[in-house]
Amino acid sequence: MQARLLLEDGTLFTGTGFGAEGETTGEVVFNTGITGYQEVLSDPSYCGQIVTMTYPLIGNYGITRDDFESIAPYVNGFVVRRHENVPSNWRAQYSVDALLKEYGIVGISEIDTRMLTRLIRQHGTMKGILTTSNQSVAELQERLSVSKLAINQVAHVSTKHTYSSPGSKERIVLVDYGAKSGILRELTARGCDVVVVSHDATADEIRSLHPDGIQLSNGPGDPKDVPQAIQTISELLGEYPMFGICLGHQLFALACGADTEKLKFGHRGGNHPVKDLATNRCYITSQNHGFTVNEESVANTDLEVTHINNNDKTIEGLKHKKYPAFTVQYHPEAAPGPYDNSYLFDQFLQMIADHKLQHPAKPRQAELAAAVKGAR
Numbered sequence: 001m002q003a004r005l006l007l008e009d010g011t012l013f014t015g016t017g018f019g020a021e022g023e024t025t026g027e028v029v030f031n032t033g034i035t036g037y038q039e040v041l042s043d044p045s046y047c048g049q050i051v052t053m054t055y056p057l058i059g060n061y062g063i064t065r066d067d068f069e070s071i072a073p074y075v076n077g078f079v080v081r082r083h084e085n086v087p088s089n090w091r092a093q094y095s096v097d098a099l100l101k102e103y104g105i106v107g108i109s110e111i112d113t114r115m116l117t118r119l120i121r122q123h124g125t126m127k128g129i130l131t132t133s134n135q136s137v138a139e140l141q142e143r144l145s146v147s148k149l150a151i152n153q154v155a156h157v158s159t160k161h162t163y164s165s166p167g168s169k170e171r172i173v174l175v176d177y178g179a180k181s182g183i184l185r186e187l188t189a190r191g192c193d194v195v196v197v198s199h200d201a202t203a204d205e206i207r208s209l210h211p212d213g214i215q216l217s218n219g220p221g222d223p224k225d226v227p228q229a230i231q232t233i234s235e236l237l238g239e240y241p242m243f244g245i246c247l248g249h250q251l252f253a254l255a256c257g258a259d260t261e262k263l264k265f266g267h268r269g270g271n272h273p274v275k276d277l278a279t280n281r282c283y284i285t286s287q288n289h290g291f292t293v294n295e296e297s298v299a300n301t302d303l304e305v306t307h308i309n310n311n312d313k314t315i316e317g318l319k320h321k322k323y324p325a326f327t328v329q330y331h332p333e334a335a336p337g338p339y340d341n342s343y344l345f346d347q348f349l350q351m352i353a354d355h356k357l358q359h360p361a362k363p364r365q366a367e368l369a370a371a372v373k374g375a376r
């Protein structure tokens, strides 16, 4: 089956279709990970995008549902140099082709992904139309030009209902803007009592859950598309320790008065070097983002830049100067990518412990104390 990918600049790639038949549009981005295609496919932050893997062989270890970062893949399309349909791995349950078919996602293989990546690097990310139909290029061009980039992806991928993952330690409210399961995994591994709430949970709804700390998740799209989340974060700032990841970092920055902007072609991969400005130590990080916090805008806020990207010097970490809150643009939960940064979850729990020492009479403790007294 033939498939074609047409970019906004007119470049046409003709290759072989795999996965579902059909047509899709979206922002064409590239990920440089050598492994981790399952985690990429199932990371809700890619919702609305057509993802190209720069590593040339994809599918060789198949698909294992345990490795998913969310229940379903959310990418709009998948582009690879070569798709391996016969996985060689004892954990493999089925092929990438079967997964894409199951979820109606169009894939294209046998195209020059190096050329595609270089084009994106030169021009910046572009819209693209991916199709298995045999319509004329003019027709495709017409539909691509009227297609719009998705804007409401957070509402689409966030949980609709509150759910919990019980634990005996700190109560963490995880605000789900499209959270990867890795975040929940890291918190539950540390014994946290996690309550996951929808992206539009209000400050009062979150307060009523008596959190010890609030975790702001990753998520798809432009942070400015979710103004309500920005408002909620600003209401809760200073009341509870906060830790933001990726979209959570950008929303937090906006809530504190900083600004965000779009990067030319984003950071997506498992080997982005990030410098911790306090120690000068470089960490290799997992990343997936197209927006960034604007550096000049931070100067007029109570935020301090804690980490920068060693490649393009963009902001990778922030902390609040007055309140217990810090955020990172990269993914400490890894998956895919190195686990070197999971210490940040320990740092969050330490921040919560310090905050409790300074503010012993938090509502939850006071309530618990009253309940215990009443029972005596």
Ligand SMILES: NC(=O)CC[C@H](N)C(=O)O
Residues within 6 Å of the ligand: 045, 217, 218, 219, 220, 221, 222, 223, 245, 246, 247, 248, 288, 289, 290, 291, 292
């Ligand atoms: N992984 C994320 O949370 C991505 C954040 C945001 N959607 C961006 O592209 O910059």
